[in-house]
Amino acid sequence: MLPIGDHTVGMEVTEAGHNVTRVSLSGRLDTSGVDQIETRFVATLVPQGKSAIVDLSGVEFVASMGIRMLISVARGMRQRQAKLALYGVTSLVQETFDSVSLSDIIPIGADERDALQLVS
Amino acid sequence: MESRDVLTFAGTRPGFERAFRQLRTILDRHNLHPEVRYRCELVFEEVVSNIIRHGYDDDREHRICLVLGVHGNNLELLFEDDGVPFDPRRPMAARPAPPPDSDNGGRGLRLLRSVADRLDYERTPTAHNHLTVAIKPSLSKR
Numbered sequence: 620m621l622p623i624g625d626h627t628v629g630m631e632v633t634e635a636g637h638n639v640t641r642v643s644l645s646g647r648l649d650t651s652g653v654d655q656i657e658t659r660f661v662a663t664l665v666p667q668g669k670s671a672i673v674d675l676s677g678v679e680f681v682a683s684m685g686i687r688m689l690i691s692v693a694r695g696m697r698q699r700q701a702k703l704a705l706y707g708v709t710s711l712v713q714e715t716f717d718s719v720s721l722s723d724i725i726p727i728g729a730d731e732r733d734a735l736q737l738v739s
Numbered sequence: 740m741e742s743r744d745v746l747t748f749a750g751t752r753p754g755f756e757r758a759f760r761q762l763r764t765i766l767d768r769h770n771l772h773p774e775v776r777y778r779c780e781l782v783f784e785e786v787v788s789n790i791i792r793h794g795y796d797d798d799r800e801h802r803i804c805l806v807l808g809v810h811g812n813n814l815e816l817l818f819e820d821d822g823v824p825f826d827p828r829r830p831m832a833a834r835p836a837p838p839p840d841s842d843n844g845g846r847g848l849r850l851l852r853s854v855a856d857r858l859d860y861e862r863t864p865t866a867h868n869h870l871t872v873a874i875k876p877s878l879s880k881r
Contacts, residue, residue, distance in 0.1 A: 718853035
């Protein structure tokens with residue numbers, strides 16, 4: 620976890636099997652949080668050309684900067700024939716995603732199994 | 740209003756981050772519905788980050804003032820800044836729509852509008868922006 624002021628943003632990378640990377644994010648994807656994590660998030664997911672699922676169950680807040688980061692990574696992965704799916708979205712964050720129709724750009728699964736199917 | 744808090748801070752990234760922490764401390768004092776609190780933080784993030792990124796066309800020091808009014812779960816935020824005129828109620832500039840996966844799709848403005856029950860804007864004679872945002876109340880129970 621990377622401390623930022625009085626709150627933190629975290630990122631954990633594991634293998635989800637079937638050549639899929641699992642990234643678990645936590646904390647706040649606002650201007651400060653994105654500044655702290657974007658370089659590592661992009662470097663982890665885009666160059667490898669592997670599909671990935673992102674667990675957002677630990678993310679409590681997402682602003683437009685966080686949405687921009689997710690879309691940017693999804694686009695970079697797509698250019699390398701890799702897919703990205705999100706899951707574990709809390710109801711508060713889901714309202715934000717719905718406001719900008721994010722699921723039209725990045726598929727969102729109900730749970731991990733669902734997300735794995737979306738990238739298979 | 741049951742309570743009224745005023746935050747005045749520098750229109751810089753450090754000023755923004757300090758003010759955001761102060762706002763969250765203020766919000767902790769109120770027994771707000773989680774949806775209302777989330778929307779309030781989203782409005783603060785989108786409005787202030789937009790001012791800092793796009794609102795200044797000189798190297799002067801700038802200040803931003805927020806007046807937060809809380810009445811139960813009804814929240815109203817009044818932002819005052821001395822940046823360039825910007826009325827978030829106006830339609831987005833007439834230009835080709837960016838592709839849906841663009842990095843710059845006007846999402847901050849869409850988010851602001853989505854959580855606002857009311858947006859009022861005035862450019863004052865002293866060249867300040869006055870933006871009032873009433874937060875949508877929650878329709879769900881806790």
